[in-house]
Amino acid sequence: MLYPVLGGLGALAALGAAAATNTRRRALAVVPPELRHPALYVPLNLGNAVVRAIARQVVPLTRTTIRPGVGLERRAVPATYTDPAVNLLIYRAGGHKAPSGALLWIHGGGMVVGAARQSNAWCSRVAEELGLLVVSLDYRLAPENPFPAALNDCYRTLCWLHDNAAELGLDRDRIAVGGESAGGGLAATVVQRAHDTGVPVRFQLLEYPMLDDRTVLRRAPRESDIYTWTPASNRFAWTAYLGRPPQEEDDRPYISAARRADPTGLPPTWIGVGDLDLFCSESVEYARRLREAGVACESRVEPGMYHGADALFDGKAASMTAFRIAMLDALRTALVEP
Secondary structure, eight states, rough: OOHHHHOOOOOOOHHHHHTHHHHHHHHHHSOOGOOOOGGGOOOOOOOTTHHHHHHHHHHSSOEEEEEEEETEEEEOOOSSSOOOOOOEEEEETTTTTEEEEEEEEEEEEEETTTOOOGGHHHHHHHHHOOEEEEEEEEOTTTTTSOOOOEEEEEEEEHHHHHHTTTHHHHEEEEEEEEETTHHHHHHHHHHHHHHHHHHOOOOEESSSSOOOOGGSSSOOOTTTGGGOOOOHHHHHHHHHHHHHHHHHSOTTTTTTGGGOOOTTTOEEEEEEEEEEEETHHHHHHHHHHHHHOOOOOOEOOOOTOTTHHHHHHHTTHHHHHHHHHHHHHHHHIIIIOO
């Protein structure tokens, strides 16, 4: 979720590592050696206004890589009477064959930080390796823009893809929605809303998704505060997004994917999460409920993986490389193969 922030705070992380307590070192012993990173010694609390302001500044300054041969186009979903324009990044590989499938990708950041450009590497990889049109968006962030601002931006972008399919060179019947962390949670609620309003979605790809606001009401897993997305950040993020602290009863539709009473009829799904991730339990539970409702759902729980580890170690650690390849394979099966 915060890998651009974590990567940009290397010096601070190194200082934190030097000053880490024995308790923290013992807790980090469960992390495989190949996945240990200085950022693990600096638990970020986005409820701190200074930390949040720094995080919002780091992403635009982070150098992100777009694969050679992949073109980047900037577009916008037009404003309406109630909502502003939504800025988009569109990734298209050279030699793109139309009509192709498409992936709407939603970035992470707890719905309080982040930007579309932080996913440049991943989005351009999907475009290059799978030949898909990939669209990422800058949705409005909380707490300045609470629910349903981000949901509306993401849903309007999905509708825009359908409305402009011919011009964009995509097949309306092969559109997937995906995202990482908070983006995964938004993707899941967008897909639910699309199902209810008759907007076709072929597949959803949920990477360690932020699915259930009620997680903040329950006892956090032991030592979970040492990992990159902490209970403190989770509580702040959900409170900022919902406009009030989470509570057991909240009947507003689409506030969090896990609150949906009946997931019957949702599209095939891939959910991946690490067993050291704060979102592990809610991801496993959502996958179980989807399968019980008759939805084809593949779930992957990666041993020793904490939140965002794949972004830090893709291509550097075999387990994280395999995790990313599994995501690509799921998209290939859903959108590319006959």
